[in-house]
Amino acid sequence: MKTVLITGATSGIGAALLAKYHQQGFYVIACGRNREKLAGYLKLYKNIRVLAFDVTRDTEIQDAAKEVAQLDILILNAGDCAYIDQVKRFDGERFASIINTNLISQGFLLQYLLPKLSRGGQLVFISSSATLVPFPRAEAYGASKAGVDYLANSLRIDLAPENIAVTLVHPGFIKTPLTDKNTFAMPFMQSSEQAARQIFTAVSKRKQYLHFPWRLTLILKLLALLPDRLWQKLITRKGAS
Template sequence: MANQKTILITGATSGIGESLLQRYLANGYQVIACGRNEEKLKQLSDQNSDVIPLAFDITNIEQICNAANKLTEIKHIDILMLNAGDCRYIDNAKSFDGALFASVIATNLQFLGYMLENFLPKVAVGGQVVFVSSSATILPFPRAEAYGASKAGIDYLAKSLRLDLKAENIAVTLVHPGFIKTPLTDKNDFPMPFLLTSEQAANRIYQGVNARKAYLQFPKRLTFIMKLFALLPDFIWQSIALKNENNKRNDK
């Protein structure tokens, strides 16, 4: 198809990434599907000829470079969707797990630099870069030191990059999802209000990216409540967050 658009999606083998892949395929895109699961990527490409499988680990610089070099026939990418990430918690702040902290920061933030180095040059003038961050950056949560810090870093990266890419007419969309049912969130041991499916999240992201919005935050009910608490004195949110954490511990 001569005018077919191309999107690259990281983390395309599960969760929001896989739902995004299906959403964009349904709308006629060619999808460069990135992930570590080679078997799943092959399955996806066997099911649809518009899927280009690209297996690599986003925390391995050499693999990132090799993956980018394999895209010799792809002259340009219309949308670079940086979705892959990790979510793990610091269970004991006093016995802070530095290795876990470093690993989450590296996966969610540090290696985005290498992704941008290798794939941003392929983004066409008039194209888009999409960062999937989190609504967790609105308020501090217990045990979320690593996850929250990494996502807050993504927010700043996206906002700064938006300024520098304006001259290239490349839009930057920053996505703040709330709680989405995925293999990552299935491990959470706390209430997740206004939980959405990955398909619902993908639909919202697709619509927002298609409209070239700078910010996407959903579900609105959750983000409105969080923003309201963020405006109030710190002690109000702290008392709520710590009460929920203490109740969870007492239930164990």
């Protein structure tokens, strides 16, 4: 039985991935901060282990990693989103918090969990399609996910000798507790379950890159080809309307 570890498994895409991998017969190690939700998983699922820790605290990651023997798949999904609402009063603490949660934590997760990944295993990063083009107010979130992109793509090169596949995932708008807080239009939104199915399939095929929904990501990729000034005018006009 193969073992998969999923961070951020108590809500959104992480919870849906847990259900999908359990359904497919994997031994799942579900990680998160919500101890009550994790305890509920033990009653709901068989062949599951839960680890409660905060990804922003390296000592907690280190302690949790001691409970892990060997992994076939490591899915780094935990993350947060917050916006810079008043750019002239740039919130450095908010920026640092998002960078720490979404990017710096990845380094410590890799430090303690990557050695557990078996030769021929798989490493999965859940990033965001927000990295395809710059968006207003997304300085913190976008920067953190752009860092995740580079990290994943660089690791793919260095882990090739170990035959460890690295999959980078660019989801669009997925209905989760994070997107529930958004007040702007979110076209082509998908459910967490839809996202989990697509991620599971891509990882099963050891794909390097997955983006969805294709209609949104195609539009973003085309917009990225526009001159910066034109894209800036378009997005500013849309934001003001």
